[in-house]
Amino acid sequence: DAKTTQPPSMDCAEGRAANLPCNHSTISGNEYVYWYRQIHSQGPQYIIHGLKNNETNEMASLIITEDRKSSTLILPHATLRDTAVYYCIVRPRDLTGANNLFFGTGTRLTVIP
Amino acid sequence: KAGVTQTPRYLIKTRGQQVTLSCSPISGHRSVSWYQQTPGQGLQFLFEYFSETQRNKGNFPGRFSGRQFSNSRSEMNVSTLELGDSALYLCASSLTSGTTDTQYFGPGTRLTVL
Numbered sequence: 575d576a577k578t579t580q581p582p583s584m585d586c587a588e589g590r591a592a593n594l595p596c597n598h599s600t601i602s603g604n605e606y607v608y609w610y611r612q613i614h615s616q617g618p619q620y621i622i623h624g625l626k627n628n629e630t631n632e633m634a635s636l637i638i639t640e641d642r643k644s645s646t647l648i649l650p651h652a653t654l655r656d657t658a659v660y661y662c663i664v665r666p667r668d669l670t671g672a673n674n675l676f677f678g679t680g681t682r683l684t685v686i687p
Numbered sequence: 688k689a690g691v692t693q694t695p696r697y698l699i700k701t702r703g704q705q706v707t708l709s710c711s712p713i714s715g716h717r718s719v720s721w722y723q724q725t726p727g728q729g730l731q732f733l734f735e736y737f738s739e740t741q742r743n744k745g746n747f748p749g750r751f752s753g754r755q756f757s758n759s760r761s762e763m764n765v766s767t768l769e770l771g772d773s774a775l776y777l778c779a780s781s782l783t784s785g786t787t788d789t790q791y792f793g794p795g796t797r798l799t800v801l
Contacts, residue, residue: 608789610792615775615795615797616794616795617691617777617779617792617793617794617795618730618777618779618792619792620789620790620791620792623789665786666786667786667787668785668786668787672735672742672743672786673718673720673735673737673742673743673781673784673785673786673790674720674732674735674743674745675720675722675730675732675779675790676732677729677730678729679729
């Protein structure tokens, strides 16, 4: 049961920052925000995750609002290889929880030359 | 460290046949989850195996089954194939079960049922 809302599609110019929004207004205190992307017909690729603080790694930055009801994934300098479907997923951190991810429909990001 | 591997990458079967797909997790990972992806239904969870035991199961008929071996490698089997079973089958591995660890996906097996 997807608990996130994402725009179906976005365009971004090559070399510019891509900002992908995600709404998760019903997120609870023990739920993390995960981002994956899927390049056409490949397996989903893990990008980043966070709880309430902003996170950054070599691929992207994750900005989570203070009320945790929304977040933004930032690809700082988009390239053509970043064209993919991006999924925002909320997931509790629970040792006994069901280890399955609920993928919604995601955002199809197209990077334009 | 090698990623998740899946074999075969592509498979063509006919209705009524059965098929077995294989998944080798990242070294040290003990949980393997399987997903089905179709254009109509998107990515859907099939089941998870941890320590050779099925821990969770999605809403799929009994024709879909799986197992995990002592080295954490996993197989899934689909019996009596139907046209609607044509899909990309993905497996993902994580260090442990539960939801504390990140899942990493393999490249998938593309199954076509004729």
